[in-house]
Amino acid sequence: xLRETGLTKIRASGVTKRFAIxxxxxxxxVAGVDFEVRENEFLAIVGPSGCGKSxxxxxxxxxxxxxxxxxxxxxxxxxxxxPDRGIVFQHFALFPWLTAKRNILYGLxxxxxxxxxxxxxxxxxxxxxxxxxxxxxxxxxLSGGMKQRVAIARTLAFDPEVxxxxxxxxxxxxxxxxxxxxxxxxxxNQRKKTVLFVTHDVHEAVxxxxxxxxxxxxxxxxxxxxxxxDVHAWDGxxxxxxxxxxxxxxQIWDLxxxxxAAAQRVVEAGKxxxx
Amino acid sequence: xxxxxxAVVKYxxxxxxxxxxxxxxxxxxxxxxxxxxxSAVAVALWNLTVSLALPQHIGISLYRQAIGFALAVxxxxxxxxxMARIRALELALRPVVTLVYPVPVVALFPLLALVLKLGxxxxxxxxxxxxxxxxxxxxxxxxxxxxxxxxxSALNMGTSPRRVxxxxxxxxxxxxxxxGIRITLALSFVLMVASEQLGAVGGIGAFTLSAGENGxxxxxxxxxxxxxxxxxxADRLHLGLIQRLLRWKEDL
Numbered sequence: 392x393l394r395e396t397g398l399t400k401i402r403a404s405g406v407t408k409r410f411a412i413x414x415x416x417x418x419x420x421v422a423g424v425d426f427e428v429r430e431n432e433f434l435a436i437v438g439p440s441g442c443g444k445s446x447x448x449x450x451x452x453x454x455x456x457x458x459x460x461x462x463x464x465x466x467x468x469x470x471x472x473x474p475d476r477g478i479v480f481q482h483f484a485l486f487p488w489l490t491a492k493r494n495i496l497y498g499l500x501x502x503x504x505x506x507x508x509x510x511x512x513x514x515x516x517x518x519x520x521x522x523x524x525x526x527x528x529x530x531x532x533l534s535g536g537m538k539q540r541v542a543i544a545r546t547l548a549f550d551p552e553v554x555x556x557x558x559x560x561x562x563x564x565x566x567x568x569x570x571x572x573x574x575x576x577x578x579x580n581q582r583k584k585t586v587l588f589v590t591h592d593v594h595e596a597v598x599x600x601x602x603x604x605x606x607x608x609x610x611x612x613x614x615x616x617x618x619x620x621d622v623h624a625w626d627g628x629x630x631x632x633x634x635x636x637x638x639x640x641x642q643i644w645d646l647x648x649x650x651x652a653a654a655q656r657v658v659e660a661g662k663x664x665x666x
Numbered sequence: 667x668x669x670x671x672x673a674v675v676k677y678x679x680x681x682x683x684x685x686x687x688x689x690x691x692x693x694x695x696x697x698x699x700x701x702x703x704x705s706a707v708a709v710a711l712w713n714l715t716v717s718l719a720l721p722q723h724i725g726i727s728l729y730r731q732a733i734g735f736a737l738a739v740x741x742x743x744x745x746x747x748x749m750a751r752i753r754a755l756e757l758a759l760r761p762v763v764t765l766v767y768p769v770p771v772v773a774l775f776p777l778l779a780l781v782l783k784l785g786x787x788x789x790x791x792x793x794x795x796x797x798x799x800x801x802x803x804x805x806x807x808x809x810x811x812x813x814x815x816x817x818x819s820a821l822n823m824g825t826s827p828r829r830v831x832x833x834x835x836x837x838x839x840x841x842x843x844x845x846g847i848r849i850t851l852a853l854s855f856v857l858m859v860a861s862e863q864l865g866a867v868g869g870i871g872a873f874t875l876s877a878g879e880n881g882x883x884x885x886x887x888x889x890x891x892x893x894x895x896x897x898x899x900a901d902r903l904h905l906g907l908i909q910r911l912l913r914w915k916e917d918l
Contacts, residue, residue, distance in 0.1 A: 484815035498823030
């Protein structure tokens with residue numbers, strides 16, 4: 392299922408992020424990340440918690456500045472958020488004062504898309520994401536799965552070329568998560584998009600992505616990349632466990648294990664220190 | 667619990683207080699020279715209403731309260747949200763706010779009277795000064811606490827950083843701001859009465875004071891009850907506004 396994936400969509404070179412911590416100190420979150428995402432590729436980043444994978448994603452999104460290095464999208468350096476990159480957060484970040492439909496329309500209104508066009512796009516996405524009947528519900532009235540559908544629809548509405556997903560299904564129960572993973576693959580197959588998908592769930596990464604990048608414990612670096620394009624976990628109706636899938640999951644876990652242990656040690660040390 | 671029994675539970679303590687009040691005075695547990703019977707206060711309330719004395723005082727007081735409090739809300743929200751968004755404004759105003767907050771504004775009455783002269787502007791200023799600081803602090807905290815993922819989402823969808831204030835920060839901070847204003851609203855009535863008792867022509871506070879000084883205790887208590895009802899009605903109106911504006915809110 393390899394696509395036309397010749398062109399480089401995102402190129403990160405030497406990307407480093409330091410956070411200042413009061414009063415006088417800093418924490419190195421991401422240390423010299425280099426990699427490329429090809430056009431229309433589905434790439435997953437896995438790593439232990441606190442490894443800087445979300446931080447990296449926020450830098451690609453332009454929400455955080457890089458301390459060193461450079462991120463190029465379509466060959467142009469990232470300078471702040473832009474409509475070419477759409478982001479979906481773990482906790483949805485829907486505007487609670489707007490109904491589902493108004494959330495989906497938000498980006499189109501901000502970009503002053505003509506009303507008729509807005510309406511058409513919103514209706515299409517409401518259909519695509521199975522949100523019919525919930526258009527006028529406020530986020531508080533929606534389940535976690537439905538909220539994430541609205542959040543994805545809201546991002547698809549302005550048709551970004553790159554989809555940045557920050558553990559988007561992490562807050563959902565197992566069954567809803569499986570449904571949403573299938574939906575995401577369906578959308579990715581329907582609409583060409585480059586997807587950068589951050590998760591700590593190795594199985595999810597192998598099922599969805601064509602390539603899985605493994606990050607080290609903080610400060611996050613790239614440890615390895617594993618090609619998972621031959622797994623084909625999704626057979627069109629369900630995710631099937633296969634020998635390839637298990638092999639890839641095991642292979643990635645072998646790479647990840649010591650990083651998770653290292654991250655745990657950092658957490659434990661922190662607990663000891665903070666008493 | 668059905669509506670009727672809820673109403674009984676809700677209002678029976680109030681009724682109990684009224685009955686206890688009436689009985690305490692009639693049984694001479696409390697001397698009527700300190701506390702008139704509730705029924706006498708009710709009669710005074712009726713007479714003062716019919717003679718239009720009370721409605722006039724209510725009108726004068728409400729005028730002062732409404733202008734002072736509205737100014738406090740408008741300026742307080744603007745300053746508080748501004749401080750949360752503009753670093754220089756925060757730096758400049760934070761020490762002033764922290765220092766002035768504990769100052770009892772009523773204690774400034776002589777100074778304010780000297781500067782502003784007697785008149786409605788004096789009461790308005792005291793209500794304004796006494797309520798603006800809590801409004802600033804609530805608005806600051808509310809705007810500061812806005813989930814940054816909401817702001818990032820808006821930036822991602824093409825909202826300019828300047829517009830984020832109107833599109834995201836204000837609506838997201840509104841619930842906290844409105845509940846802060848609700849608490850300050852009660853304070854505005856306290857300040858209204860206190861400032862009128864310190865020196866004013868007309869108004870419920872001035873009326874209550876002079877009724878007390880002239881030994882017209884039934885009238886004095888009628889005035890106090892009137893303030894309680896005014897505060898109650900204002901609170902209900904504000905609650906109605908909250909429920910209208912925040913239909914989308916999770917726990918409303």
